Amino acid sequence: MANQKGKIDKLSLFLIPIGIAVNFIGGQIAILLKLPLYLDAIGTIVVAALCGYWPGIVVGLVSNILNAISSPTTLFYAPLNMAFAVVAVILSKRKWFKNFFKTVLSALFFALIGGGIGACITWLVYGFDFGSGVSAMFSIPLHQTLGLPKFVAQFIAETSIDVLDKVITVIAVFGVLKAIPMRFLAKLPLGRIYIKDAEMYEDDED
Amino acid sequence: MHVEFGNSFKKFYKTGNFWCDLYPTTKLILCFTVAMSTIVMNNWIYGFSVCLFYFIFAFFTGHGKQFTKTFLILFVIIGLFLVVIRQVGMRTGNVTPMFEIFGWIWYRESFITSLDVSSYMLGFAGGILLFFDTTPMRDLMYAFEHMGVSHVTSFIMLSSMQNIIDLRKTSVAILESQKSRGIETDGNILVRSKAFFPTISPLILGAFSSTEEKSIAMDARAFSVKRKHTFLRELKPMSQIEKILCLLFSLALISLTVWKIAAALIK
Incomplete structure (x- = not known):
């Protein structure tokens, strides 16, 4: 059932395309609701939290590859989505997504990755200067009015934007993890974490 | 008619267009090497020339309309926006004024820098776009399998x-x-x-x-069966000419990279 020697079990395998599609649709709903946010990591975090490292990393990587069909520069940012998966698994194993406040707090880790690694990638890709995204509109005033170095300004701008984005993302993840039926969770590699009184059932089996 | 339909699957699938009928990995290697060459060159004249070539080529393959639509969006987001961002954000090194818009002086140095960056970004993006516009994903997966x-x-x-x-x-x-x-x-x-x-x-x-x-x-539907898979739609295998073309483009990119690194070290 679970991941053995890096192999992906069948149910996790079928959840990967859904995770990828959810990443896309999250962004699309954000556009429909006119939200100035990305919301494109929900699928990655949910699949990673339930299925483990490899399914999560695959969701992150393939999401960016498919995104590249219409916006090729997103390819450069693939490591971000893959890093989200790794962090999501670590936090899931520590049962952070079972507690609402810890879940909201986890947004800080995701925002630091999104902002931190994101700023580094932007810095490299755009010739060691500001990028051309929304963050540039915030980082330039930070650089010019406060006199912050360009990279620091870019880092602060990207992280700040990411905090709000990731707070909404992890709240959605928390809601989904809470609502998944127990019989489905039992079949997933990390699903046991989210089964209420799982230890009690184990004791009964013994 | 039924026999004709059945026999159509016995032949290799063809569109009738020289580029579209190339093997998917050939197209991938050619597009990727050209796209990467714009990053290695980091020169706006080369980058925008390659972009112009993409346009002409996309129309030649019959995908011009689709390519233009997506590329123009990228051109505005990456190209135009970046030129403005560099004029606002780049302060050091600006010595040669170009023109003035309502008291806002545009400098030549930051303008050239922005053109260089946007040309390689668009050069890279254009190559990938052209590949995906002219290659269905199922064909790419067929080649990978x-x-x-x-x-x-x-x-x-x-x-x-x-x-x-x-x-x-x-x-x-x-x-x-x-x-x-x-x-x-x-x-x-x-x-x-x-x-x-x-x-x-x-x-x-x-x-x-x-x-x-x-x-x-x-x-x-036997998804987990471990044996060689068959395909309803077969593509023509990569020809010798395609292999030579891929090798030449790859060698050209490697040579270009080595030359650029060597030139940077000598400087």
Whole structure:
């Protein structure tokens, strides 16, 4: 059932395309609701939290590859989505997504990755200067009015934007993890974490 | 007529266009090497010349309209926006004024820098766009499977694309349903953010619940059988000329990279 020697079990395998599609649709709903946010990591975090490292990393990587069909520069940012998966698994194993406040707090880790690694990638890709995204509109005033170095300004701008984005993302993840039926969770590699009184059932089996 | 239809699957699939009928990996290597060469060159004259070539080539392959639509969006987001950003953000090194717009002086140095960066960004993006515009994903996966990549990879890529289409329709239906039961989708950012959760949650849960049935259905279609797969649609294998062309383009990119690194070290 679970991941053995890096192999992906069948149910996790079928959840990967859904995770990828959810990443896309999250962004699309954000556009429909006119939200100035990305919301494109929900699928990655949910699949990673339930299925483990490899399914999560695959969701992150393939999401960016498919995104590249219409916006090729997103390819450069693939490591971000893959890093989200790794962090999501670590936090899931520590049962952070079972507690609402810890879940909201986890947004800080995701925002630091999104902002931190994101700023580094932007810095490299755009010739060691500001990028051309929304963050540039915030980082330039930070650089010019406060006199912050360009990279620091870019880092602060990207992280700040990411905090709000990731707070909404992890709240959605928390809601989904809470609502998944127990019989489905039992079949997933990390699903046991989210089964209420799982230890009690184990004791009964013994 | 039925015999003719049946026989059509015995031949290699062809579109009749020289470029589109090349083997998918040939197109991938050619597009990728040209796209990467714009990054290595980091020169706006070269970068924009390559972009112009993409346009001409896209029309030649019959995908000009589709390519132009996507490329123009990227041109505005990456190209034009970056030129303005560099004029605002770059302060050091600006010594040669070019022109003035309502008291805002544009400098030559930051203008050239922005052209260099946007040309390689667009050069890279254009190459990838051209490849995906002229190569269906199923053909690319077919080529990868022949190279030894697992059929599971093909399933993930192709199923994801289908799921995106399906879930997009479902998300619109859910959003409309939620609107009709009184959820506010207009108003300030907080109100609109609140509408996000009742839309995304049923969408994900609905998609997850169908996974088990899909798993059983796929097994019934021998998804897990470990043996060589057959294909209904066969592509013409990579010819010797294509192999030589790929090798030449790859060697050219490697030489260009080595030359640029050496030139930078000598400087």
